Amino acid sequence: MDARSTLRQSMRQKRRSLTPKQQATAALKLLAEIKKLPSIHKSKHLALYLPNDGELDPTPIIHWCWKMKKNVYLPVLHPLSHNRLWFVRYTPRTPMTRNIYGILEPKAPYRFISAAKMLDIVLLPLVAFDDKGGRLGMGGGYYDRTFSFIRQFNAQKPRLIGLAHHLQKVEQLPTASWDVPLTMVATDHGFY
Numbered sequence: 529m530d531a532r533s534t535l536r537q538s539m540r541q542k543r544r545s546l547t548p549k550q551q552a553t554a555a556l557k558l559l560a561e562i563k564k565l566p567s568i569h570k571s572k573h574l575a576l577y578l579p580n581d582g583e584l585d586p587t588p589i590i591h592w593c594w595k596m597k598k599n600v601y602l603p604v605l606h607p608l609s610h611n612r613l614w615f616v617r618y619t620p621r622t623p624m625t626r627n628i629y630g631i632l633e634p635k636a637p638y639r640f641i642s643a644a645k646m647l648d649i650v651l652l653p654l655v656a657f658d659d660k661g662g663r664l665g666m667g668g669g670y671y672d673r674t675f676s677f678i679r680q681f682n683a684q685k686p687r688l689i690g691l692a693h694h695l696q697k698v699e700q701l702p703t704a705s706w707d708v709p710l711t712m713v714a715t716d717h718g719f720y
Contacts (some may be wrong), residue, residue: 531702536664539656539696543582546693554693554716555585561714562589562651567687571648575601575615575686580631581666583653584691584716594620601642603670604633613674615642644674647686654690654713659720661709662701663690675708687711 546554562568574593579585593600601615605627616622616633617640625635644650652671656664665671677683690713697713697720713720 532664532704533667535698535701536655536667539664539698540581542695543584543655543693546582551582551585555588557716558584558586558691558714559588559592561716561718563592565714567649569596571598573599573601573642573646573648575603575642575647575650575652576618577603577651577653578632579653580629584693586651586691589651590618599640599642601647602634604638605670606674607636611669611673613644613670614638615644615647616640617642645677645683645685649687649689650675651689651691651714654692654696656696656698656701657690657692657710657713657720658698658701660700661712662703663707663710663713664701669706672706672708676706679708689714691715 576586576590577583579587590600600618602618603613604616606612606614616638618634623635624632627633654663654665675688678688688708688710690710692713692715694715694717697715
């Protein structure tokens with residue numbers, strides 16, 4: 529696990545070193561790439577995230593989804609199950625709060641919660657990725673535990689698409705047995 533920790537630290541530093549202008553440009557390029565996916569146009573229920581720690585910003589995608597009348601959900605730390613996520617519907621009027629990690633999420637009480645298996649597509653953050661669908665997250669295992677049913681039951685839904693800056697790509701990731709592979713990774717330079 530030392531290799532994962534070292535890689536995680538290095539990649540987080542790389543993405544945090546991007547300037548605000550580079551981040552904004554990357555976010556708009558990502559939107560252009562995402563709009564090329566037929567599955568995005570067909571989907572009705574999408575989960576995204578709000579950026580933190582230099583993550584590639586999906587806010588332009590969120591605004592585009594709202595314009596296209598799609599239901600947008602954000603991850604919320606599950607209050608009863610350790611290291612799991614709920615997905616709460618997010619609109620421009622959703623009251624927000626910061627969770628224990630300082631990340632913005634919808635504030636309780638929640639009006640619209642979606643089970644993970646009911647989502648069409650989940651656009652999720654990552655720290656590093658390889659071209660085989662490997663994803664290195666922040667280390668808490670929230671997404672892997674929440675979506676473990678995909679691996680366990682060979683579920684076809686939701687499609688998990690990682691979002692990352694191109695500079696977060698590595699040749700090969702050290703993987704663990706509990707890692708849930710991604711359908712693909714979308715970057716500001718294209719898809720893997």
